[in-house]
Amino acid sequence: MKQQLMRSSMEELAKIEQVGKPRVVIVGGGFGGLELAKALRDTNMQVVLVDKQNYHTFQPLMYQVATAGLEASAIISPFRKILKDQDNLSFRMAEVLHVDTAAQVLKTSIGLIHYDHLVIATGATTNYFGDEEMARHSVAIKSVEDAVELRNTVLSNFEKALQVGDREQLNSLLDFVIVGGGPTGVEVAGALSELRKHIFPKDYRDIDFREMDICLIQSGDSLLKGMSKEASEKALEYLQEFGVKVLLDRRVKSYDGYTVTLNTGEKLITRTLIWAAGVAGAPIEGIRPESIRKGNRYTVNVYNQIAGYTNVYAIGDIAAMITEEYPEGHPMVAQPAIQQGKLLGENLTRQLAGEPMRPFRYHDQGAMATIGRNHAVADLKLGGKEWKTQGFFAWLMWVFVHLIALVGFRNRLAVFMNWTTSYFSQERGSRYILGKRREPVPAEDPAASKVVA
Structure with missing residues (x-):
């Protein structure tokens, strides 16, 4: 059974084998990853978007789902629907386990994916500061x-x-x-x-x-x-x-x-x-440790290339672009991710045409x-x-x-x-209880037995 599943996964991946075009693999479909995928729409590149979910989440309104203001379906949208008209893009729902930068291969939960350019847009995760x-x-x-x-x-x-x-x-x-x-x-x-x-x-x-x-x-x-x-x-x-x-x-x-x-x-x-x-970056195993700085963010240059690499990039929350104006990197919000995704799409196109890349400059909109x-x-x-x-x-x-x-x-x-x-x-x-919840009163609590009619 396990061999059949592995065969099925490899057959699925075979459908996106290289077709003589540079392959850009984007890990993460948040604001930055999605903007980059769209920016590469009319290019002579093969784009593969990998995410462990099959939908994009509009995170700024997450708190409204948590407080019964909105349905969860109102702030998510399937990648396949968003990008349905983009012929040069393939989406794969998978968790990235490791990257081999020497072989230019991603190891994922569904198999191996080769890349020519890798863009890490994995965003951030909750930071409990070790507690x-x-x-x-x-x-x-x-x-x-x-x-x-x-x-x-x-x-x-x-x-x-x-x-x-x-x-x-x-x-x-x-x-x-x-x-x-x-x-x-x-x-x-x-x-x-x-x-x-x-x-x-x-x-x-x-x-x-x-x-x-x-x-x-x-x-x-x-x-x-x-x-x-x-x-x-x-x-x-x-x-x-x-x-x-x-x-x-x-x-x-x-x-x-x-x-x-x-x-x-x-x-x-x-x-x-x-x-x-607090939040911290969500790095991928396999990137050299010296490229990761405080807060689990990758150190990147003005072209969003991760320190020590020329064909591996990071955008959004996971990227720390250190400048005089932003000594700790840009704020971990949507706008830097969107702007970096858009510019990186332009820069990859420029690079393919033999033109110099443009450095990133954040336009803070407030x-x-x-x-x-x-x-x-x-x-x-x-x-x-x-x-x-x-x-x-x-x-x-x-x-x-x-x-x-x-x-x-x-x-x-x-x-x-x-x-x-x-x-x-x-x-x-949206005031209904459906799915997972934290048990409010442990069974061993004596007060749990005190019931009023």
Whole structure:
């Protein structure tokens, strides 16, 4: 049986054997990888996109799936549908296990794939900074599966809370701790506060939601690092207005699934800790270790070539292009990945034509974050000028930008209809428990046996 599967895999790979054209293999179909694939559409190259999922995920809206604002299907789109008209591209759903740069071969879960040019666009993964206990007990939001698991966990907690009589156990189910004051942490905190105010009291009439605490912990002295002081202060003001407890200059020392211990000695009780405190690159085994720097990112030059290689590139979150302006590499957000993917497509075409490649220069278009309905902050860079705005206008811009950036008309329409309905009805339609969730109360917990009718 195993031999038959291997034969089938090799037969499948044979369909994309080289046809006398340079082969570009792209590992990862995130913002950068997808943009690169599109940029190579009308070239005399054979393009192979490899990803362990068969869909592209619009990560900026992942938190809305986690907080029952959107269906998961609204933020994902199949690669085969997105790239269906690109004749020079083949997609393979596989996990990359190793790269042999000498033989120019990728070892994957479905077999071997040869390349002439390899582009690593594997993005980032959650960074727990070596804390295994935190990784085991907390919930992250780095994939659609994570987002669905968090939604299931939140809803399961409230179902369980209806059966618990002990006050401390009840609070442990109703209280949420979010670690990380970046855009994800701020947006999750804002979304949970809206659920607490408008949705949950109608669904769970037997629960006193004055007992529900939302706590956001940030290690620095301000929120939204990288944005303006005005944006940071306004985000803090909005969150506090929404009843979110924001703890600045605090770090989480430990979390055992029940008790959060801070570096100040403070302790918080919660069954749900949401980790939004950091990310690290997701490198591929086989690339020389000296090419990997702090944060598991590849050191690349201005052409996105990984240090020590001429035909192996990295783009997006996994790439650290060190410049005077960006001594730690470009920010790990969508825009650098999109811009690098587009330029690398042009540069590979130039290289094939014997023309010099153009160096990458990041055009920072600014940043924005939403804290909830009619509340957002935006720092924009347009026409060489900086524009800062907060409140309703910033929220409208956030809505427009994210709708336009979504991949596919169907997704844009679905999200627009969902947001429009939710805006006027104060309703969330995705409040169901389906699939994996964290068990909120362990069976050995004595309080689990205290049930109220």
